[in-house]
Amino acid sequence: MNSVGEACTDLKRDYDQCFNRWFAEKFLKGDRSGDPCTETFRKYQLCVQKAIKEKDIPVDGVEFMGPNKDKPES
Amino acid sequence: MVKYFCNNTDIKSTWDHVVSAFWQRYPNPFSTHVLTEDVVYREVTADNRLLSRRLLMKTNRLPRWAECLFPAGMSRSVYIIEDSVVDPVSRSLTTYTWNLNHTKLMSVEERCVFQDSAKQPAATQLKREAWISSSVFGFSKPIQEFGLARFKSNQVKAMKGLEYALSNLQGETPQRLLRDTVKDASEKAKEAAKTLASAAAGSAPQKPQQYV
Numbered sequence: 001m002n003s004v005g006e007a008c009t010d011l012k013r014d015y016d017q018c019f020n021r022w023f024a025e026k027f028l029k030g031d032r033s034g035d036p037c038t039e040t041f042r043k044y045q046l047c048v049q050k051a052i053k054e055k056d057i058p059v060d061g062v063e064f065m066g067p068n069k070d071k072p073e074s
Numbered sequence: 075m076v077k078y079f080c081n082n083t084d085i086k087s088t089w090d091h092v093v094s095a096f097w098q099r100y101p102n103p104f105s106t107h108v109l110t111e112d113v114v115y116r117e118v119t120a121d122n123r124l125l126s127r128r129l130l131m132k133t134n135r136l137p138r139w140a141e142c143l144f145p146a147g148m149s150r151s152v153y154i155i156e157d158s159v160v161d162p163v164s165r166s167l168t169t170y171t172w173n174l175n176h177t178k179l180m181s182v183e184e185r186c187v188f189q190d191s192a193k194q195p196a197a198t199q200l201k202r203e204a205w206i207s208s209s210v211f212g213f214s215k216p217i218q219e220f221g222l223a224r225f226k227s228n229q230v231k232a233m234k235g236l237e238y239a240l241s242n243l244q245g246e247t248p249q250r251l252l253r254d255t256v257k258d259a260s261e262k263a264k265e266a267a268k269t270l271a272s273a274a275a276g277s278a279p280q281k282p283q284q285y286v
Contacts, residue, residue: 001100001101001108001110001111002109002110002111003110003111003112004110004112004129004131005112008112012112012113015113016097016098016113019097019113020094020097020098023093023094023097023124024090024094027118027124027160027162028090028093028094028162030122030162030163032122035118041116044113045114048112048114049114052114052129057129057153057174058153058174058175059114059129059153059155059174062155062174064115064125064127064157065157065159065170067170067172067183068157068170068185071183071185071203071205074168074185074187074201074203
């Protein structure tokens with residue numbers, strides 16, 4: 001799958017592979033031994049956050065789950 | 075005025091598989107309208123929940139009558155945020171998805187909750203809710219109804235995409251899906267191309283199409 005930053009797709013792929021392995025083998029099993037993906041994530045984020053700024057995508061300052069706050073409980 | 079939509083489905087896979095597949099569902103044969111996908115925030119909280127934010131860019135295929143509502147030069151792409159919380163202890167995945175732009179034309183918000191099925195073993199129940207609204211004066215009702223129809227159609231594709239990702243994960247060849255998949259994907263791609271082409275060329279009205 002492509003990244004919104006054309007130059008970031010390979011970095012995204014590396015990170016996704018690392019994350020998917022960690023998620024299924026560690027996180028879901030309650031293993032808290034640490035995140036092996038911090039470095040790949042950092043490189044990927046450097047690239048993608050730059051692309052987001054360049055394309056003026058209005059993600060900044062959007063509160064996590066913001067619109068959910070005014071909805072009734074599920 | 076807001077249209078509210080809610081439904082419940084059972085997915086014939088374990089919660090662990092569904093949540094793993096959730097991260098791997100793009101690209102799939104039913105997601106030709108999804109152009110880019112990025113994780114832009116991720117954090118494991120002190121109580122071991124995973125918070126994530128994904129940014130998606132999708133095409134915005136509209137019927138001809140809605141095309142004229144777009145000021146010339148406005149971006150055709152829709153940016154969508156998907157925030158999610160995975161709680162591996164209570165075994166729930168909650169997602170909240172909404173569009174960042176084109177909100178005056180239409181705002182679509184969706185909340186999904188994935189949990190172990192209360193009815194079937196080794197299955198997952200999904201509760202889906204959506205809120206669809208438009209503030210375009212004089213056009214609200216047709217836009218909302220179009221939005222709802224497209225939303226429902228996209229839900230079907232989203233489920234097929236998730237099932238596709240699940241079967242890849244579990245190592246099955248998705249034979250059952252393959253024939254429909256190829257036919258569906260190429261039909262949808264043709265439709266999308268036609269819609270974009272007619273919008274660009276400003277051609278004479280075509281007969282009504284299913285806008286997905």
